[in-house]
Amino acid sequence: MMWDEMTVEFFVSHYNYWMTVILMMIGLYVVVSRGNLVKKIVGLNLFQTSVFMLYISMAKILGGTAPILTDNPNEVYSNPLPHVLILTAIVVGVATTALGLALIIRIRESFDTIEEDEIFDIEQQMAKTSHPHAETPNKC
Numbered sequence: 139m140m141w142d143e144m145t146v147e148f149f150v151s152h153y154n155y156w157m158t159v160i161l162m163m164i165g166l167y168v169v170v171s172r173g174n175l176v177k178k179i180v181g182l183n184l185f186q187t188s189v190f191m192l193y194i195s196m197a198k199i200l201g202g203t204a205p206i207l208t209d210n211p212n213e214v215y216s217n218p219l220p221h222v223l224i225l226t227a228i229v230v231g232v233a234t235t236a237l238g239l240a241l242i243i244r245i246r247e248s249f250d251t252i253e254e255d256e257i258f259d260i261e262q263q264m265a266k267t268s269h270p271h272a273e274t275p276n277k278c
Contacts, residue, residue, distance in 0.1 A: 162184075162189070164181075165182065179238045193224055194221060197217055197220035
């Protein structure tokens with residue numbers, strides 16, 4: 139299959155969107171496919187980073203400068219608001235990651251594992267031992 143110049147130019151000129159989609163899909167895959175809770179946190183951070191990258195790359199204007207008034211009426215300014223919002227989102231992301239890791243530590247202390255399947259099995263065994271007649275249907 140031969141690609142013409144316009145197609146190649148389109149893909150190259152929109153590389154930020156392609157990198158965002160690739161990182162987003164890798165992060166989503168890690169969250170969905172892995173049973174290890176720490177790996178799930180890493181996948182969520184990858185997903186989050188892809189969103190940051192998307193917003194920051196869309197906010198950049200080629201040839202734009204900081205929004206400081208000058209005597210030049212033809213000056214092109216870059217909007218600083220998306221960058222400021224992403225800084226806030228990074229702080230929230232770090233706090234959320236710290237909370238997730240702290241919860242994983244507590245889960246490890248309680249269940250002696252951080253694998254989802256093993257935790258589910260332990261919970262099922264605990265439910266069976268606390269309610270031994272819960273699985274038998276009532277005959278009325």
